[in-house]
Amino acid sequence: MRRIALTAKLAAAVALLAATTGGAASLDVTSNKAVVRCPSQAVAIPAGTFPVGTRIDQDYDLDERPRHLVQITHAYCLDRTEVTVGDYDRCVTKGSCVLRRPFFAGDAMPMTNVSWRDARAFCAARGGRLPTEVEWEHGARGTDDRLYPWGSWRPHCGLADSMYELFGHCNGYGPSNVGSFPSGASPYGALDMAGNVLEWVDDAWDDAAWKSPDIVDPHRVDVNALHHVVRGGSWEYDVVHTMRVSDRDGYPTDLRDATVGFRCAYAPLDAPFDAP
Numbered sequence: 001m002r003r004i005a006l007t008a009k010l011a012a013a014v015a016l017l018a019a020t021t022g023g024a025a026s027l028d029v030t031s032n033k034a035v036v037r038c039p040s041q042a043v044a045i046p047a048g049t050f051p052v053g054t055r056i057d058q059d060y061d062l063d064e065r066p067r068h069l070v071q072i073t074h075a076y077c078l079d080r081t082e083v084t085v086g087d088y089d090r091c092v093t094k095g096s097c098v099l100r101r102p103f104f105a106g107d108a109m110p111m112t113n114v115s116w117r118d119a120r121a122f123c124a125a126r127g128g129r130l131p132t133e134v135e136w137e138h139g140a141r142g143t144d145d146r147l148y149p150w151g152s153w154r155p156h157c158g159l160a161d162s163m164y165e166l167f168g169h170c171n172g173y174g175p176s177n178v179g180s181f182p183s184g185a186s187p188y189g190a191l192d193m194a195g196n197v198l199e200w201v202d203d204a205w206d207d208a209a210w211k212s213p214d215i216v217d218p219h220r221v222d223v224n225a226l227h228h229v230v231r232g233g234s235w236e237y238d239v240v241h242t243m244r245v246s247d248r249d250g251y252p253t254d255l256r257d258a259t260v261g262f263r264c265a266y267a268p269l270d271a272p273f274d275a276p
Helices: 002-019 085-093 116-125 133-141
Strands: 042-045 048-052 068-072 076-079 198-204 227-231 249-252 260-262
Touching: 042 133, 048 133, 068 133, 076 133, 085 116, 116 198, 116 260, 133 198, 133 227, 198 249
Parallel strands: 198 260
Antiparallel strands: 042 076, 048 068, 198 227, 227 249
C-alpha cells in the first residue's frame, strides 16, 4: 500500500508539472542522507526523489521532455571515473572479459572499443552492473536543474575534455586520462560525466521513454534490444548541447567505437546486491 500511495503522489506531481506551460516550476525533491559505504573506486549516491529531463526554457531535445520526477528507492555506488584500459586489461587477464584493443592506449585512459555487452560483462565480473539511465543522470546532476555536472555555466577545458567550437580539442585528438578534470565533478564527486567518452548504461533505447515514464526505479531491461542508451558526451562531440546531463542517445548494442566507454554501479558494501 505504501508503494501504491507513493506512486500516486509522484504521478500527481508529474501531472502538475506537465500542466505548466513554462516547465520552470520548482519541484519538491528529497535525498536520503544515510551513510553509504562504497568500494574505494566509487562514490555514494543517495536514494531520493529528483527531476530528470529538461525544462522547456532550457536547451533540450524532444526525447528529454517532459521533465518529471522519479524516485530511486535504493542508495547505490557509482564509479568515480570511467573504467580504464588498465582495469579492463586486468579483467581480460583473469579470463572474465573478452579481449578488446582500445583505440587509445595507456593504463589510465578510458577503455574504448567495447560494446554494451562487453561493458555489462566487465561490471558483472567486478561485482557490479551498468547503471540504469536514471541512476546515471542522478549521479551526474544531483537534485537540481543544472545543465552540466558542475553547474549551468558554459563548459571549457578546465572542466571537461571535449571539442570546443572556438579552439578544437582540449587535449589533442582523443580523450584524456580519467579524472583529469576535478573541477568538473558532479555534486556527488563523480568525474568525467561530461566529455571524455560517452558511457553505456543498462537501459534499452526508447526515444519516447520520458513521455509516459515509469517514476519509481525506472529501468528498461531488454538484452536483445538493437540499441542501448549512451550518456555524457565525448571528446569528439559538440560541447554545449551533448554534454548536458539530460542529453540522451541510443547507439547500436554491438557498436564498438572510439568515443564510447562506461562506468559501473554497485550495491553499497553493507547491503546485498540487488539490481533494480
